[in-house]
Amino acid sequence: MRGTDRTDVYTRITNEIVAAIEAGTGEWRAPWHHDGSSIARPINLSSGRRYRGINTVALWVAAMNSDYADGLWGTYRQWDAAGAQVRKGERATTVVFWKQVERGNDSASDDDEGGHRKMFARAFSVFNVAQVDGYESAPVVGLSQEQRHADAETFIGNLGVATVFGGSEAYYRPSSDVVHMPPFDRFREAASFYGVWLHENGHASGAKHRLDRDLSGRFGSASYAAEECCVEILSGLILADLGIAHHPRPDHAAYIASWLKVLKEDPRAIFTAASKAQQAADWMWAQQPAEVARAA
Incomplete structure (x- = not known):
């Protein structure tokens, strides 16, 4: 081509x-x-x-x-x-x-x-x-919802990123290399809880001692939008692997305009974001025990 x-x-x-x-x-x-x-x-x-x-x-x-x-x-x-x-x-x-x-x-x-x-x-x-x-797909037997949520808990635990629960905001703090999450009961459903938790661990994957992405961008900047887009795709990839729905976060309204601006200005931007998201997904799977990765 x-x-x-x-x-x-x-x-x-x-x-x-x-x-x-x-x-x-x-x-x-x-x-x-x-x-x-x-x-x-x-x-x-x-x-x-x-x-x-x-x-x-x-x-x-x-x-x-x-x-x-x-x-x-x-x-x-x-x-x-x-x-x-x-x-x-x-x-x-x-x-x-x-x-x-x-x-x-x-x-x-x-x-x-x-x-x-x-x-x-x-x-x-x-x-x-x-x-x-002229083609019939083989039936797919899915795990129970309880098992999928248990698998998500184990998967995130295997990433080795510390999480502190409490407060009302979810974020990753690079200086301490810690994810901060509201308690489980602050979320409307389990899928939203695991989606947000994976999103913040997605940011943690970009730390200097892991995949070394640019995490310095401030809200409204192109680098911030690119990182958020990357981590959202990453969350979609991993949640799909785990058989869990990936719902929009309540704060997505604030991100949409910045995502669209970056994508419209540079046709390669989504390719870069997807490539980095796949790299981060590969890193997350590499942290799992061999038998878990093989089963996936």
């Missing part, structure tokens, strides 16, 4: 995300807010692997716009190989595959943010299982 094609895919995916956020502003809803069902965990038909980073966000947008109920996706050829037929007139969703280019081959390549490596980007068109005929 060369020059203008690469620019076009950045712009196309960003525009779809912006449109989805603007359509949901009455409820302060963004594509990374979900109900915790399988649609929040997009999987490729052929490989059986989860989509990652910006591709997950792009597929969340498509699922949100079309009200899909299943997270299974594949290319036209993959569905055909599975004996299914994409229905005529169905609109594809764009995902991007990145591959590192071998040294000495500069064709169709692009520097990453730090200029440390060359990457080849290729766009693919995929379709959801709801867009095809």
Whole structure:
């Protein structure tokens, strides 16, 4: 995917995300807010692997716009190989595959943010299982709500970030490396409690001795909006893994305008935020015992 094609895919995916956020502003809803069902965990038909980073966000947008109920996706050829037929007139969703280019081959390549490596980007068109005929998804057996909440408690505990409960505000304080949370009974439901707790641990993942993201931005700045966007996507990724809904926070109304401003000014911003969110999700899973990570 060369020059203008690469620019076009950045712009196309960003525009779809912006449109989805603007359509949901009455409820302060963004594509990374979900109900915790399988649609929040997009999987490729052929490989059986989860989509990652910006591709997950792009597929969340498509699922949100079309009200899909299943997270299974594949290319036209993959569905055909599975004996299914994409229905005529169905609109594809764009995902991007990145591959590192071998040294000495500069064709169709692009520097990453730090200029440390060359990457080849290729766009693919995929379709959801709801867009095809002749295929039945296997039934998904979910854990009980109590088990999911217990798993979330264990998952967050394994991150090794201290939490102090009390007061009415949730925040991460970098100077002490401590997450502060209101008590459980201050939240309207368990999903909101775990969503906020993961959000603040998401900020903690960016500490200098962990992933070293810029946590110095003040409210209203581009760096603050970028960090909040990153951590919101991260929360959506982990809550999807745990099968827990990701609801908008009460303070999202204040963030929406700053998110939209950053995304509209830079089509690459959401790609960067999604990449850093995936990196943080990978770090969180790396803190879990091996048997837990394997089961996930």
